[in-house]
Amino acid sequence: MSTLLKNVTNCIWHAFDSLQNNAVVHKSKLKVLTANLGTLLDLYGVEKGLDHFRSSQELTFDEFRYYLQHEVFSSLPKAVTLHIIRDYEKKINEVCWLVCRKNLVSRDKPIFSDDSVFKLFRIFCLLADLVQDADDSKHYVVVLQPSEAGIVAEQLVHCLGLRWDAADWEALGSSIGHFKWAAFLAVLEAKYCCDQQIHSKALVEAVDEVYDVFIEDIIKKGYLYKRGYLLPTMREYWCVLQPCALTYYKSSSQREQCGRIAIDEYCSVEAAAGEGKLQRFQLITPDRTFEFGSQDHKSRLQWISALRQAALVSGGAEGYQRRARAGRRGAGARREREARETKARLQHEVRARLAAEAQAQELAEMAEQDNKKLEELKHTQVELEKLLQEETQAKRDEEIVRALQARVLAEEWERREELERLQEEQNRMLEEERLKRKQFEILQAEKEAQFREAEKRLKELEREKQRLDEELRAAQEKITKTEVTAQALHVQLRDMAPGLRNGERARRAISFVPTTKSSSDTLIDVRAIRHLKVLDDDGKL
Known part of the structure; x- marks a missing residue:
């Protein structure tokens, strides 16, 4: 074993x-x-x-x-x-x-x-x-x-x-x-x-x-309808298909087995015509023909295919999955062998191509040696023609260069004249700018002199203002003193009125008023005279 x-x-x-x-x-x-x-x-x-x-x-x-x-x-x-x-x-x-x-x-x-x-x-x-x-x-x-x-x-x-x-x-x-x-x-x-x-x-x-x-090599499982042997009615069973047998149970729990149909390479499966909604097919064994039915056409095709596959792999001592594994390994080995053969063939073709290339290279070397002198003569002729063409082209290039030089020189003169013109214009503008700057400096100097003169005049006016302010303060002081003196004189005249005559009183009163040349003193004298005149006309204080 x-x-x-x-x-x-x-x-x-x-x-x-x-x-x-x-x-x-x-x-x-x-x-x-x-x-x-x-x-x-x-x-x-x-x-x-x-x-x-x-x-x-x-x-x-x-x-x-x-x-x-x-x-x-x-x-x-x-x-x-x-x-x-x-x-x-x-x-x-x-x-x-x-x-x-x-x-x-x-x-x-x-x-x-x-x-x-x-x-x-x-x-x-x-x-x-x-x-x-x-x-x-x-x-x-x-x-x-x-x-x-x-x-x-x-x-x-x-x-x-x-x-x-x-x-x-x-x-x-x-x-x-x-x-x-x-x-x-x-x-x-x-x-x-x-x-x-x-x-x-x-x-x-x-x-x-x-x-x-x-492990169990279950190819397919699901519900199917099966025709009974004694009673020709279709009953539903849970069917489990393995390479060697089709086992059917009462339910999907697979606890109560109702029967087992052996499957070998002599079994066949055919679609069957029938009435009603069921899609029928037949499992034909050497001993008996079993009739099954599914709910739809797709399910019937799947079961027919699975049963044929089970009959095909039923023989031998190895299970379905082991055979499938061996088939996958065989396919992998075949792919590897084909890859190796392809690689060997490609290597052989490469070697043959290299040999052919080497032979072609040898023939090319021989042909090159036979035609070497001819190639040298042709090369010499080509060199001479090339030199002639180069000389002709050199002359043409020289003429072109001279023409270009003349044009460049003319352009250079034009540029030089333009630059001189621009320089003259620039000098003129600089001169104008210089004159404007001198005028501006003169004007600025005059403005500064006027500013200094105005500043000097302002200072004199400030000093004059200070002087007038001092004179005003002195005049105000004199007015104050004159008012005090007038009040004193008024008091004296009032005291002297009973013993003097009207004229004499007036003259005496006037003789007591101080006389000055200032405007403020004059104002005081006039006020005093008016006051005294009133006193004189009335004859009393």
Whole structure:
């Protein structure tokens, strides 16, 4: 059963890797693992042979795989159906998962449940490759190609109802390279399932959907109407299509199985005509013809295509997804081989082209040597003609230069005359400006003299004003004194009135008034005389 060992090698390596220490595992641990594997395969005592296998107490993975192939899996019958192989794979994966579960489940922020992680682990082991470590040739690692990981991630994203970005995944795959289990699980959880809006139940259903596609090899599932064998009525069932069988249940929970139709390469599917709203088709097997119906024409076409595909891949001991994986690998290998062949062909064409170019170069060199003298003569003739043309052109250029020089000289004279005219005009304007400036200076000097004269006159007027103010103050003082004197004289005249005559009193009174040459004194005398005249006419004070 080399096929079974090949299918479960990746999960066995994970169990071996969780037990190993420095790329080897002690036989005592391997005996427990081998005994469990033998129990699953109904083989007992297969672990006892490890005591006599090799002389060391520790085995590498190559040695352990060799022992399993020749001492355990070789005891199984060669002719085993795909259903039995799939059952064996599931049990072996469960045992290996129990061994390595602690190392593979541990992470900082888990999103998937442990059951979903186990299902993703089985998908990883199905699509991954066991390769030698680049750092240590004795050590192996299980890695998943970015293209295969992208298929799983795309299926999971579609099941979650999200949008798949192929370009983003290509960039991520090119940066990471080959995916190990931890990286694969981390990318799925952190990049596509970390949204808080995604319910945990939706994650479980999405992982189950992907698990059904890759592990259970479910090509298609959905509701179909099936005609009964005894009662010719159409009843609705939940149908699940696998490469080897079409199983139908009462509901989508798949708890109550109502029947199972085996499918092989001898089965065929044909569309059938019928009455009513159902779109009918027939599944023809060697034993019986089954009639089914769907709600619409599109669904019928999808089921017919899926059933034909299941009949096509039903034979063999490998499942549908393993064949698809092998087909993808084969297509990739063919593309790489075609690329290598194209590259080799291009290199051959380049070498042939280089050889042809070398031969052409040799012929060209020979022709060049044969025509060398002719080329030299032609070159000499060309040189002479060139010299003649150069001389003729030089004469023409000389004439052109002379004409240009004459024109430039004439232009220079014109410019010189213009400059002289402008200079004369500028000198004239400077002279006029100088005269204007002298006139302005003379006028300014006159204005300054007038200003100084006016300033001098102003000062004299100020001194005259001060003098007149002083005289006015002196006159006011004299008026004040005269008024005081007049009052005193008035008092004396009043006292002297009874003993004097009218005329004598007047003369005496006048004789007492002081006489001065000033205008203010004259004013005082007149006032005094008028006052005295009044006194004289009345004859009394």
